[in-house]
Amino acid sequence: MPKFRRHHNRTHRVFYGWYVVAASFAILFLTGSASTIIGVMIKPIGDDFGWSRTSISSAIFVNMAVYALSLIITGRLYDRFGPKWVIAGSTVLFAAGFALMATMDSLWQFLLYYGVIAAAGFGGTTVPIFGSLMGRWFDKWKGLAASLALAGNCLGQFLLxxxxxxxIDGSGWRITSLWIAGLCGAVGLVLTLTVIRGDPGQLGLKAYGADSGKQSAMKKLGRAAAVVEEPRGAAAPALAPAAVAARPRDLTLLEAMRTPALWLYTFVMFVCGSGDNFVTTHLVPMVTDYGVSTSVASNMLAWLGLISLAGILVAGPVSDAIGYKIPIAITFAMRVVVFAILLKYQGIVPFWVFSVSFGFTVLVTAPLTPMLVRTLYGVTHIGFISGFIVTVHMIGGGLWAYLAGIIFDNTGDYRLAFWISLGFAAAAAVAMLLIREKRHLPKEGSTGTGPRADT
Incomplete structure (x- = not known):
């Protein structure tokens, strides 16, 4: 192995992390479409079984709740064992859930197959895990790397x-479920087992840009900290306090919970998830309720996914330049505007405007969340802390998709759901601006389990 590592460093001109980016892109290309296809299946499944939108939305709520819980588990496993086997095991569960959906004939089976089994697989095969993976492989250009990898989610939704x-129209939703299971299972497993590596150190490498970043930091440190002179004959010189403070200990999840920034951002992500999943779940049935064909409505959902690619491709480089909170706050301000447009106007043109505009905001937080966590709390517990935040995001998404189904069944439309979403988006924009985007330090003497962290 040592010989291989030396040879690897000497001969590979392309940094291996870019292969990890490419593999992550391909996996997300498939899972991105699979995670949103349920919105197209709502009416066909409802027509086959006579289920209300509340009933179908209940399975989506269970799916998102289990997905949210699985993120905590996969985040912890990711931190301990690395992503390779987490992604591989999750791929098997994800594929099994969709394969079993093809056999279902009752609501409890839908709740189990899609709501539990597929959801457990989602936890390790979608955006949060891969965003954290980019944080391990890249120190420089980490925002760009994450955006490129997560672009697969958007292109998959657009093309597939x-x-x-x-x-679904030609062969039915059951055959479609089998195709999804086969494609995601086969491609995901092959790429995970052959390409994905959880840490540059496994190949004798360092994170991209780590050396240049360290050199820059050492130059600054050299100007700020002096070596304390020791009496002649002392064992070794000691670093001044400034040098010791330059390498703070990373915060644990419990310590992060004692900072206002975590709870502000957790609220923002709850709102983000509620808006994302509400729209991607109910857009197609809502638009077809106004007489738009299923084909056109599906294309709206597809374009929503494509435009979300533009959002994350812009968000990554912009965040590298100006930080994370301003781009995220702007996306929620945009949601206020597009929700207001849809409440004022209905028709095929307003629906297209809404789909494209909302799409730009959908995945902006995906690459930025692990990077913001890294900035605030360090890298050691990035998977666990990010998993907690995204868990709340998914719970918000599942809950609001379910409540929107109830609102529709009781009022006949989604207007009330959109009004509430507009108010939440405005509150999230304000909350994001209140976050202090700086490194949070543990209280002096804290070991990670006791005293309060710096706020």
């Missing part, structure tokens, strides 16, 4: 949703 929609 129309294909799966046509397959």
């Amino acid at each position: 949703i129309p294909v799966f929609s046509d397959l």
Whole structure:
């Protein structure tokens, strides 16, 4: 192994992390479409079984709740064992859930197969895990790397949703479920087992840009900290306090919970998830309720996914330049505007405007969340802390998709759901601006389990 590592460092001109980016892109290309296809399946499944939107939305709520809980587990496993086996095991569960969906004939089976089994697989095969993975492989350009990897989620939704929609029309939702299971299972496992590596150190490498970043930091440290002179004959010189303070200990989740920033951002992500999943779940049925064809409605959902690619490609480099909270706050201000437009106007043109505009905001937080966590709390517990935050995001998404179904069944439309979403988006924009985007330090003497962290 040592010989291989030396040879690897000497001969590979392309940093291996870019192969990890490419593999992550391909996996997310498939899971991105699979995670949103349920919005196209709502009416066909409801027509086959006579289920209300509340009933179908209940399975989506269970799915998101289990997904949220699985993120905590996979985040912890990720920190302890690395992503390779977490992603591989999750891929098996994800594929099994969709394969079993093809056999279901009752609501409890839908709740189990899609709501529990597939959801458990989602936890290790979607955006949060891969965003954290980019944080391990890249020190420089980490925002760009995360954006490129997560772009697969958007392109998959854009290119595959129309294909799966046509397959549903031609062969039914059961055959479509089998295709999703086969593609995601086969491709995901092959790429995970052959390409994905959890840490540059496994190949004798360092994170991209780590050396240059360390050199820059040492130059600054050299100007700020002096070596304390010791009497002649002392064992070794000691660093001045400034040098010791330059390398703070990373915060644990419990310590992060004692800072206002975590709870502000957790609220923001709850709102983010509620808006994301509400729209991606109910957009197609809502638009078809106004007489738009299923094919056109599916294309709206597909374009929503494509435009979300533009959002994350812009967010990554911009965040590298100006930080994370301003881009995120702007996306929620945009949501206020697009929700207001949809409440004022209904029709095929307003629906297209809404789909494209909302799409730009959907995945902005995906690459930025682990990076913001790293900035605030350090890298040691990035998976666990990010998993907690995204867990709340998913619970918000599942709960609001379910409540929107109840609102529809009781009022006949989604207007009240959109009004509430507008108010939440405005509150999230304000909350984001209140976050102090700086490194949070543990209280002096803290070991990670006791005293309060710096706020």
